[in-house]
Amino acid sequence: MLNLAITSLPQIQARAHLVADRIDLKNFKITDSLATTPLTVTIGRTDGIAVLFRYGVVVFFGVSLDDEQRFLSSLAPLLYNAYGRLQLEEIAIQSGKTNVGVQGGAVWLDALTLEKAQVIADSLSKSLVLSMYEDKTASEFDSIIPLASELARTGKVSADAKTLLSKIGGMLLIEHRMVGRAEIGDKPETLWEHPELGGLYALLEDEYELHERQAALERKLQLISGTAQTLAEIAETKHVHRLEWYVIGLIALEIVIGMADLAHRFFF
Template structure:
């Protein structure tokens, strides 16, 4: 295993995993922390992990056995665990004599201090979260597209408000995951304390197209939401019209009965 902050250039591996929809950070006080916001902890003698409320965990210098054991340890604190966690791996070369940044398919860092690892973990954590949300949005599109096509062809939508409300709820849940827990559009707090790391952050953010992917998801979510709301409005209008017709029919029946009673009495006399 590579010793972090050792002498001379050395390599290490970063592994990002999205384990579930939410990780309860507040209940992880038993872990030995190296830094907070985001929480960085020690694994074994030389391993590091950075944890996020979004359910993402980024491991540095941790072997397969330690990875499996640590994920199992986190399991009780994961809400809505994913059957197939999203994954992202990155090779890192730590070399104080080279310029920081992406080089071919690996990242060069001046050193492996906790602040730098937090910045790298922030981007990798956002990347796996976005990958999960992209898959969810694709499924949502597949479900709502036939409804929009039905409206285009036949001029009517679905007959179930519950279906449309679920689509709206799914779009809102994805937005909450990205903006609330994932903080996709925000810089990590460590940047405010270490402005010298902003260049590294911006370089990684551009490489993983974090903002572009976020904007693309927001546009798709807006379309899903708008389609579902439009179909729901049509359904409610249809129901309102139907109720109005029921009222008209009842009024007509009442008038007919009144006239029958009136003329019936007159005929009796």
């Protein structure tokens, strides 16, 4: 892995794009690869690079907007469940500083090396994934609150068990993607070979509040799943009771028919 400054510019912009649920990196045709964990490639005719993550994020460093769009378009055959509207996270990187710092959407470094770019990319990508799931969870909250209010007000649930179980499945899927794919709570693999960059990652982690946001999101997911499961059990119980009344009705009907048949035999 290279350990040289990847650009001589005093300031560049890092831009992270969330493009899909997953990028098929196994079939990515590597031509100018700088690293494979995470996959890092050169872009265009400048010193720009792109860092790709299998959970659907691409982070560009010092790449023009035109080159970004061309590269993202070339990824189309490798995207699973591509998003129509791209989500974006940006940070300004200033080199030539004596002290490392992160604040207010900017990071100060002595020099932007490949390894530092990968650490920054990891933080940006995780923040972007969290933002998407925070939005999804907020919308689920908005849809589950009226059902809980209805239960508190009337003691009944109008939604069917299938709809509620679908919500539970959606929450479990978000948890799977956060833990299994994006590995939000894990440190970037670059730190295993370059532990000296742990301070930079800690600053970025604190700036984007990755741990706090993940913990808050997990609590919300558990609350939504628990509420939906309770409502689903109530709806299922109501359905079972209805079936029991149907069975009782059929038995009563059979008894009436039987008694009518006996009456017909004895009196007619």
